[in-house]
Amino acid sequence: MSDRDETVHYDSPAGGWGSLRGIARIFGDEWNTPAVMETLARQNKPGGFMCVSCSWAKPADHNAFEFCENGAKATLWDLTTRRCTPEFFAGHTVTELRGWSDYELEQTGRLTHPMRYDRETDRYVPCAWDEAFAAIGGELRALAPKSTVFYSSGRASLETSYLYALFARLYGHNNLPDSSNMCHETTSVALKKIIGASVGTVVFDDLSKCDAMFFFGQNTGTNSPRFLHPLQEAVRRGAKIITFNPVRERGLESFTNPQSPVEMLTGQETRISEQYYQVRPGGDIAVLLGMCKHVFAADDEARKRDRRVLDVDFIAQHTTGLEEFESKVRSTTWQSIEAESGLSRADIEAAAQVYVEAERVIGIYGMGLTQHVHGFENIAMFVNLLLLRGNIGREGAGISPVRGHSNVQGQRTVGISEKPELVPLDRLAAQFGFEPPRDEGLNTVAACKGILSGDVKAFIGLGGNFVRAIPERERMEAAWTRMRLTVQIATKLNRSHLVNGEVAYLLPCLSRTEKDVQAGGAQVVTMEDTFSCIHGSIGHRVPASEHLLSEPAIVAGIAKATLPANPRITWDAWVADYARIRAEIAETYHKEFHDFEERKFTPGGFYRGNSARERVWKTEAGKAIFTAPKMMSATGFDDAPGRYRLITMRSNDQFNTTIYGYSDRLRGIEGTRDVLLINPAEMRRAGLEPGQVVSLLSDAGDGIERSVHGLVVTPFSLPDGCLGAYYPEMNPLMAVTHHDEHSKTPAAKSVPVRIQPTAEFRPTPPLEPEGQGLRPS
Template sequence: MAQDEDIRIEPFTHAAGGWTSIKEVAHALGEAHIRLDGTRILLKQNKPDGFQCVSCSWAKPAEPHAAEFCEHGAKATAWELTTDRCTPEFFAQHTLTELEGWTDLALESTGRLTAPMRWDAATDKYVEVSWQEAFADIGQRLKALEPKEAVFYASGRASLETSYMYALMARLYGNNNLPDSSNMCHESTSTGLPQSIGVPVGTVQLEDFPLCDCIFIMGHNIGTNAPRMLHDLQQARERGVPIIVFNPLKEPGLVRFANPQSPVQMLTPADTRMNTQYHQLKAGGDLGALTGLCKALVAMDDAARESGDDAIIDHDFIAQHTHGFEAFCLHLRQVEWPAIEEASGLARAAIESAAEVIGRARRVIGIYGMGLTQHKTGVANVQMVANVLLLGGHIGVPGAGILPVRGHSNVQGQRTVGITEKPEMVPADKLKAQFGFDIPKDKGLTTVETCRGLAAGTVKAIVSLGGNLLRAVPDGPRVEDGWRKAKLSVQVATKLNRSHVVHAEAAYLLPCLGRIEIDRQGGIEQAVSMEDSTGCMHGSRGAAEPASDKLLSEPAIVAGIAKATLAANKVPWDEWVADYAKVRQAIEQTYPEIFHDFEQRMWQPGGFHRPLPACHREWKTPSGKANFICPPSLDEDDDMTARGPDVIRLTTLRSFDQFNTTVYGNHDRFRGIHGTRHVLMMNDEDITRLGFADGQIVRATTASTDGVPREVGGLRIVRYDIPRGCAAGYFPELNPLVPLWHHAVGSQVPAYKSIPIRLSRM
């Protein structure tokens, strides 16, 4: 079991990237004992004829670098290719009760799972089971339930082929209970953008970066969460493009960057300043800042028209392509600057300085991440980014557009092929023609609704295609209680995590091939595909030998469960497992506009782009135009508690040694925190005002009014550059502070980025 290291808090004073990044890659490969072979395999990562990175979903270029991976991608590859093994012998030595006390890092550090396992109630241990026995028992248990009582969760890592099969299995079973990780991150995008511009995803491609003349970034730590994008941003800065950042914390990747693939920057002290303006708005202040930007742009345009100067707003575009402009302008003129300053935590002059740059630009890219979507106002935040861009006509032209940066490597793609709780998003007529059944008409459960169902006992079976759901969700302790009372939990995974050691009445742990591994079916190597953040589809071929000869592929596991569970149907499960090209043929028939000529185009360098009408100024909205949508308020509009001087607003975030719930180590190099994840980063004035001291250990308690105690103890206060009244700490350790009902209006994305808390001494 991994042990905590000595705790060190020291400022990070270097540029992101550079030699420290190269050293960390070498260290990660060495830790996994794959130094030489791993280097060879890494050179295939994100290449047109190689495998797609298993971590982030950032775009894959048509002309890749020699090393088209970042430090995080290398860590993810090393994490999957480790020579460590979590075998049946390991489980024979440890009860699940014991393993519940292990940290996330310790559990995953046991290595790759090697054989299918079943929880044995008599010994409280996992015992090995044959695949046939596992599928048969899972099938019997699912058949004994009402369809509405079972949920099929997907983490976002599975391929397009597996995701299509999984969604089909759930609907043949009888429900649309297909929650996924989108429900916890970018559902605010999928809800907000269709209302604004008629598509559920972004409109920017890699080809737009060399053409833009301004970029603004809101709520996204690119250096940690999508480091390969730093290359595109660096090139933009080097040709003089202003980059304006809005984020509560100053993240080094958006301050200075030394490109590890640049001889000049590796052999000299040179680096690139990555922003021209950096505005540290307060947590939850996005709606105020965006409203201020729009108000300033309209005021600038009024002044320009009065003086006879060039317009700031694209009035021709607005007249031809938009709806609701007049009402939006009226809203902006009614909002007063003091209210905007209070809501955003920024001075009027700071917001106007950003608007001045955006207003003079002609091709603007707006980038955002979960710092915008994981708020109560997440949907409104997304729509306000669209409003900023619509004012200048920055959607539907080369070099401009809106860019939500997705997290997991195929989280956007799994939605494209049917992983959704919304039946109206699925082509029911085509599925009926192909497979002879009517899809269920009732809306399925979102992730939050699944958690409520587990807590209430109405969800009795949970099948998880990857992920670590129990650590990712809000209100974890209450969800865990319901999970233990469920009839069945089935986990498809490569490594051990907490969702596997908290068991239902019957529990199965089914180990699968990783994406980097060679997938042979009948001796023939198979390929899979996925969609990146920019809506491009790519093929992927494994390059490493499997960790165990008892592993099955994800398609084979889905097919095994489906055949054991479902009544007779027209799906050729065995044929699909034998040849994934036949799954792609079915996907092409279901979604011909997106996937025509799928087999040929999936190997196209740079991928092939899904059709997005908004990219061509075609607006698939009820109004037939892009819509300006007024926000409901300027702030989070907390309904958790009355605000008081002792309440501060917590935002959760990832460390640099982490991807989603996967923790690679207890170090956050960029924030200078080493040896621990149990920290609370606070403004120095707040520490003094509240009567605490830097380094003091405290307990955080949610400032809610529902009578349910929520607290996390053992948190070390760290003095940090963060706005007054705000604090930051790590996801998922602080997730227990988030109530299930504290989520975005309209999308149910948990509001992890704005949690009112109080602190007390321990």
């Protein structure tokens, strides 16, 4: 019997009937009612609304249904008929609700009223909007601005994000962490340093013109399933796809297009990756260095025939640092490359030969590269590979980080940043007649440290589930309650709303699918996709409650109650007509957002540009920079007996911290999230058996005890020395100090842990999903 036979796995392709069953299983008959289908038909199209899930492109030449399984789940999650009312909160204390699971909390439905936490009764009680704004404003005025944090998740629109960032700076701080700090901040820091642009250089049309795509650490099938359509088309026209990932993800193995009647009826599937290699977590630097080593060797052979593999003209004109980088590559042995990557020289050279033979190559990556202690070096090595053959700054080629949340990239574009050098502060000063703070603010890790130390006194959360998403949850929750003020702006209940400061408010907002009618009429919001294109979005559904306010209205309400009057700051006018906010954005960022109002519904979005794509290198050297790595492993810790590299993963039934259900269909795990994934050979070496219950213990070596208990040993295809388990359940194991050295992104893809066995056994995950009922209210 092979190890594959022993493991839980999924043999069917991504997409297909499995996607439709995945939606129906969660939402039942509700998902395909006429009103819901009409809403889904508008998703990701001009004149419709933009998905609140991932930030994948919204192409001009769209499909009849331009949504994926997870996009539909995210939309239906907002359109649920369930309501989380004041009566619900009257029946449950906050302490009781902390015992509910993430899934159960969100199943309570849409929030309907602004709520204030009453400490005496340990319950949320309803309050008026004006009461909430006045109280929050009074608290903020009494605090030192730099002791407060304004966090934003990735789903807030450009309009909301611009107002939120302006509010923070008018108030007096740059403490503007966002969800990018937890996922792709490494991208922003690394690409800015080495090619002068903080986002990817690829646009959607490049996908149809490349000869090869190389994937590193990106799970397309779960995190951006609509990407599978252009991948399928690329394979059919002869492009080659090579994947490096510790986990064999079905979306990058095979795909059945659910929008193709022929494929659905015949079961036809497309093999996506021509080569698929399970690199060790943290071994990507070694793989990429090995590929570069093969490229140099191929160039040596070509020179004997008066030819070149390297793009020597591009390198001479547009890059610097090749000599030191080449020396590093040539002096590194294949033995060390194989040892750290976990792959053979032959496999790495086979992948590299595809790169050598391809004229136009796109490099694609996700958090499998960014969330390491040396994530910066992961990305720098990927850029090195692309620079060798001039694969940045031309059609059908480039570097392409696949961003997660729908507007996480756009928020940074319009001012959500703790780094003052990334924001046009002089323009803001002239535009609004104030002096913005110039010191660096708090990112996510710094905010966590500030909350732990007691230096942070207030936290405002514009969406998201910050407490659940960050490292060290137990320590953070204990420190959280010592803050003076916590404010959460949200559509549905989550764990972060149940850990409160002395004064706490829960403020419900409209979702992106709902009509946003202000004094100036129905309003449009905008967001940026992963390819730097801007899209307009307008909701058409009746709001879940008449008591909801829009995100811009909530931000403006708090700001008006906090700040002194300024004739240039027209909160009421901006809320009445979001076009006026877009006019302010266009004035602050004229090059990117000129004619914003006229272009907001451009089919496919309007492109805001990218200097590196034009081969204009806004780096210190004025050129793209080859970077010689100083390490071979991205983990930031050494291997040791009994120490494992833990990968935290998301299931097919979740988006970020939102848990839609208990089916990780694409991995063959059903009915539970309490699993520890380990390959069969590693399991036997550790003396473990399937179904055995174990605990994971942090092996950070800092003297702080961290643990997660009750995990069922589950055989799964992973590299040796590696474990897998679900995020956010594993966050308590991550030290807040375990992060990328440059960007401070938490290193969730290689967490040092040890296994503590117990004598308890439970059945291995069932083949069919268990019940997913909601606690009675």
